[in-house]
């Protein structure tokens with residue numbers, strides 16, 4: 001199957017769960033896509049492709065971004081830095097606050113994200129854009145460079161593209 005059809009097949013595996021985690025939210029569940037070896041590989045390859053050779057570290061946003069970031073780092077031979085929800089890192093070096101579709105949150109990063117690193121930022125879903133924007137701020141606060149940001153799925157009605165306009169997105173809903 002061609003890369004394009006693998007990606008189309010991967011898109012069909014995202015499951016929509018109504019009213020999760022709260023009434024009115026149509027939750028885009030990527031677990032069936034992750035569980036499918038071909039779909040997972042095709043998506044991770046497509047996420048990193050525009051940036052290949054230009055980054056030396058992948059930053060993944062907790063929690064679902066970690067799943068893609070780990071795979072992307074191994075695939076591209078780069079390191080990985082987790083952007084963790086506040087309170088989970090033993091020695092956070094920087095913090096950023098943000099809002100999302102169903103609440104507010106903060107993320108933190110350790111000192112392992114060094115000044116001068118060239119970083120690819122990864123997550124699963126772009127909704128309001130608050131999470132990816134906070135990830136960018138956090139990376140830049142450490143003196144590192146965001147070479148690019150990518151995610152699987154954009155929820156177009158939530159307007160996140162205006163907040164993080166250069167994000168590379170595979171699918172829209």
Ligand SMILES: O=P(O)(O)OC[C@H]1O[C@H](OP(=O)(O)OP(=O)(O)O)[C@H](O)[C@@H]1O
Nearest residue numbers: 062063064100101126127128129130131
């Ligand atoms: O564009 P935004 O409005 O910021 O929303 C997108 C974020 O929302 C979800 O994270 P969430 O923190 O809900 O959950 P997770 O820990 O399951 O990844 C998703 O994984 C993105 O990180």
Ligand SMILES: Nc1ncnc2[nH]cnc12
Nearest residue numbers: 025026027028101125127
């Ligand atoms: N509707 C949604 N589905 C999955 N992840 C999300 N993150 C923010 N909104 C979401």
